[in-house]
Amino acid sequence: MSVHKVNARDSGRDRQVYDVIGIGFGPANIALAIALEELEFAGSRLFLERHSSTKWQPEMMLAGSDIQNHPSRDLVTPRNPRSRYTFTNFLFENDRLFEHLNLGLEFPLRSEFAEYVRWVAGFFAKDVAYNQAVTTIQVDPASNLYCVTTQTGNQFFARSLVLAPGRTPVIPQAFADCAPDRVFHLTQYLGRLAQLAQQRELKRVAVVGGSQSAIEIMLHLRHSYPQLEIINVQRGYGFRLKDTSQFSEHVYFPAFVDQYYNSSAEAKKNINRHLHYTNYSAADADVISELYVGMYEDKLQGKDRITIKNLSEIQSCTPSAQGYTLTVLGTQGQTAEQLPDLDAIVLATGFRNLGTGAQDERFPAILRDLAESLDCDAQGVIRIGRDYRLSARKGYSLPALYLNGLCESSHGYGDAGSFSLLSLRARDIFNSLSEQLGQVEPAERIA
Structure with missing residues (x-):
């Protein structure tokens, strides 16, 4: 397997094998980075981000706009309310807690929550390679490692991948x-x-x-x-x-994920009909x-x-x-x-979901190089495990592969671009990753 020369910025990562590589470093994989740290993941990790820095909804930072969900549904609180990475602690450490509380706002301003996301991302800068847009993902059959190539020509190697590429815009x-x-x-x-x-x-x-x-x-x-x-x-x-009825808002409860995931395809369609206007x-x-x-x-x-x-x-x-x-x-x-x-x-035409509809996609574009290896349903839509893991179809083999987000079709409305269940999804992925990787060995390099 050939290895391209890397930029000076990432020269120390050339040929290194990571236990987990996260693709994308927006809210979903930031929540995973927090979980890996707080739950004491023993392995090595790296996140690849295509932008020069972490940005959240930069093109919709409109004056007065808010985030439309409770501030405690942040990157970590539902999983660990004692974390230093909560939105409340962000306000405290930036000397704005009392001023923010005095605003009387139901939901935080979008611009302030974007600042919170950047603040948390800053704590994990050592684990992120920015300006690294992924172009191909392949599996080396000899080593059974993922080889991730970026537009710079860099190649990164991993025993497992967690993909959080963001949602694909719908262009009619x-x-x-x-x-x-x-x-x-x-x-x-x-x-x-x-x-x-x-x-x-x-x-x-x-x-x-x-x-x-x-x-x-x-x-x-x-x-x-x-x-x-x-x-x-x-x-x-x-x-x-x-529809913001307290009863409808149960779609953002963790118990709903199990209910939805275990429902039949017809039952999911019925749930979607009733809950469409919640989101x-x-x-x-x-x-x-x-x-x-x-x-x-x-x-x-x-x-x-x-x-x-x-x-x-x-x-x-x-x-x-x-x-x-x-x-x-x-x-x-x-x-x-x-x-x-x-x-x-x-x-303002929304985003693609996984499925076979006119505005759907059968798998995220970032998975195109692995598509023939992935387990799919009869319509060619990828199957997603309850632990957010993607499996190989019969006759193929894949190292551990996860989709961190984009799972609304399988896991329900809590996966529809909302912060509500990010931290709990990160916990589920952490638990599954730990099981899949087993006893993690020290990091090594491709010769």
Whole structure:
């Protein structure tokens, strides 16, 4: 097995065999790093992160936006409330505890929680190689080790992998061929918008979707660009209130994971039908109210800045001299309408789940090199163990491999990009890893 020359930054890691390599160092694998330390994992570990530093939702750091979950559902508290890595201790060590408590906020500001994530990540800097975007993952049959290659040409070796690549944005087919500087997903919102605003005066922007994020983007556009016309296109009748009933919120309890995981495929579909609006196509009351009052305020001033095209499906998106034109079909009357001269289109269209639907993927793209080795169901969707482990299909062999997140289809809504169960999932992976690796030997290097 050949080993590429590594950057000076990671020269000490060249050829080294790690007991576990985590791919991605966002909240999910940060929670795992905490668990490995606090539960005294004896083996060596390394995390590979494609960005130059740890970032959490950097393109959605909108003024006033919050995290939509209780601050104690952080990176560690549900597993170990005495940890130094709790959000509460972050506030204490940064001399903001009493000021934060005095805010009277139900949920912390998104910008402060992002700072908390970066603060925790800083404690594990020695275990992270940044600027390392993974390009291939292979198994060396001679050593039965994973060989992870990054875009720098570096190669890292491991007895086990924990993948936390983040969720894949949904780009509807109508927008597949559009210029990415003018038509972009919310995960690129602030950066792309700022670039456009430098190039031209923004006059008309469309926001596609009926979620919390769609409203937050519309509010940001309304406050930031007073002369801007904003058009929202959504399938629903109007922005729907999120289901935050205490009974529905049990989907974020650890017991629900077992209930959901052990349910039949048909039972899972039934659960999903009932619980869809706890997490999707819905928004919190505060942002709905702010948008509604803002639109009323505009009306009082004789303005018509925000238009909502409800019960609508997008048929096409085509370039024009002044930007893009959306062709929208009103599903109630089956009438088509064109929305011309759009300077930008922001896609608040969500993320892919695992499955066979039009917006699903059978496995995360990062697993493409291992796909033929993975155990799948009859539709080709990867099977995920209760301990988040992926198994090899019959006739193949794989070292221990885990998916830290992206497991909503198997483990339920607590896996839908929420912080709620991160720390408990990290514990489950730690326990399984320890069992799979057995007695860990000292780190070695590939000759």
